[in-house]
Amino acid sequence: MNDKPLKMKKSDRTRAAIAAAAQRIFASQGYERATIREIAAAAGIDPTMVMRYFGSKDRLFAEVAEFDLDLPDLAALDRDRIGETLVAHFLSVWESESGGGFPILLRSAASNDYAAARMQQLFAAQVLPAMLVLGPPDSAPQRAGLVATQMLGLALARYVLRLPPVVMLDRDTIVREIGATLQRYATGA
């Protein structure tokens, strides 16, 4: 009998399977429409297992929606390319495997209080500080707010609502056009 939980292989695998299924379903249905039963079915196990492993639907969502914007240090960058760098970074994060938390959060943020609060503190903790190093502190909230509108809109239209003209935009166009906007918002030029 070990006090230390070393590696219970089987349980870790099912736990991961549940998490993966939950990510997929939360991301495509949103918090309210996603059901424990559907997640369990997608993971190939019994709905009760979800409760045993994660405690509740709320806690499962919280765990699966966890992620980080992981912004680079903007002060160290070529000042003329801050906008483009920002957009490119966001695109990479949203499309990466580990960054799946953002679509999940965004899909539910409009109707779920926890997701909305999480989104809010995400910008407060990561975007606002990034703006502080780029210009006068007084204008940082305004610059962060403007940046937020453009980035949230891009993510919403492209990955959640999937508006055809936005989905069709190629990466270069997005980086150039929206990059120019972010450049202006972020530096206040």
Added chain:
Amino acid sequence: MNDKPLKMKKSDRTRAAIAAAAQRIFASQGYERATIREIAAAAGIDPTMVMRYFGSKDRLFAEVAEFDLDLPDLAALDRDRIGETLVAHFLSVWESESGGGFPILLRSAASNDYAAARMQQLFAAQVLPAMLVLGPPDSAPQRAGLVATQMLGLALARYVLRLPPVVMLDRDTIVREIGATLQRYATGA
């Protein structure tokens, strides 16, 4: 007996009361979390009445989420002020009584198929044509797409998520800053 000449029929009044309550609740909770019972309670009537007057929750939502962007003819405007005019117009519509349909739609679009489809056809039928008169037809979808990201993002951040730094932006700043962005997106300059 007609005691109050200017009052509408009783049935029209309750129908209007239900619609008003539904607008309020759909706008703040989203389609899934809003319940017929809650709407009925807010309207001060029995839940059954909602069914009698509107048939189903779906049809009530569809009716209440109906609205129009009602864009002005951009070709007739001062070409340098197209961006500002657009933003100012959107702000007016969203904050007007009759334009309440937009927040309703937006709040539900991320998790409700009907609302998402409605949003999609809204841009296809109103924003895209507006872009056609402002520049080359080939680039119209791209310009409309970019405009959509910025406008949806502003609406989402300010009216749905209520991100503090975006809520705090005063109207003039929004018109100036975001107007400049829309100007560039819409005219392709």
Added chain:
DNA sequence: TCCATTTGCCAACATGTGTTGACTTTTCTC
């Protein structure tokens, strides 16, 4: 092997949902 622990499934509960039908009250026309 044995047996305790882990892992899993089943049935069921409590609750909230949209929705329906039967019934009562109000309203309006003649």
Added chain:
DNA sequence: GAGAAAAGTCAACACATGTTGGCAAATGGA
């Protein structure tokens, strides 16, 4: 005022949800 139609109420159904407890099966160390 009588009677029909409209407006409103009540109880309940059928179903889906998150969640719980009991019990079987696998697992792994002694």
